[in-house]
Every structure is written in C-alpha cells, then in structure tokens.
Amino acid sequence: MGNEALSAEETESVDFGAVQKSEEFQTLRSRHRKFVFPVLAVCLVWYLLYVVLAGWATDFMSTPVFGHVNIGIILGLAQVVTTFAVTMWYVSYANKKLDPIAADIRNEIEDEIEQEAGR
Numbered sequence: 013m014g015n016e017a018l019s020a021e022e023t024e025s026v027d028f029g030a031v032q033k034s035e036e037f038q039t040l041r042s043r044h045r046k047f048v049f050p051v052l053a054v055c056l057v058w059y060l061l062y063v064v065l066a067g068w069a070t071d072f073m074s075t076p077v078f079g080h081v082n083i084g085i086i087l088g089l090a091q092v093v094t095t096f097a098v099t100m101w102y103v104s105y106a107n108k109k110l111d112p113i114a115a116d117i118r119n120e121i122e123d124e125i126e127q128e129a130g131r
Contacts, residue, residue, distance in 0.1 A: 018125065025128055026121055036120075040113045047105055051098060058094060062087055 031037055065073055066084060073084035 018122070022125055023121075026125065031117065031121065034117070036113055036117050040110060040117065043109050043113070047102065047109075051102070055094065055098060059091065062091060 065087070073082065073087070075083045077083060077086060
C-alpha cells in the first residue's frame, strides 16, 4: 500500500458504488458512525451546558474556587481538555478499528487497478 493517491485516470475503471455497497465498507461506515455520533452528541451537550451556564448562571460561574480562579475559568479550560481528550480517543479508535478496514478496501482497489493495467 502506497501513501500516494491514485490519479483520476487510474481510478476511472473503479466501481465506487460497488465499493460503497460492499460489506467491508458498510462495516467501516457503521463503526465510524457508532463512535462519532454519540461522542459528538455528548460534546455538544457539554458545550451547550457551558454556554447556558455562562449566560444564565453567572453567579454560579463566578464562584471563586481559589484566588482569582472561578468555576467559569475551570469549566472553560475543561472544554479545551475535552477537545484534546476526544481527539486522542478518536485517533486511537481509528488506528485500531477503522484504519485496518480502510487499508484493506484501498488494497483491494489498488490490486484491481494493477490487474487491469497488467492485461
């Protein structure tokens, strides 16, 4: 498997509709969606909660925790930490569950193109 994308001319003969209907591709898409949609929903709720608290619970958000650091600052920093944590989690998940299937699909397509070129 190479790291360079095939040119448009090389992929003209590939039936991408059939690839999308293949069991491997359906598994890949299903695994991707089963991870992304729930995590997206949780992150959106977490973010909207922060925005709502910042807009309507100002007394709560301005509660001092220590020194000049208040709950709003801590929750804001937690948003950033959440972003990095979800990114690391997705990369790990993709490396283990998605990339091997995607590599298999790509290898099958490239093998098919090589066989046609050799004819």
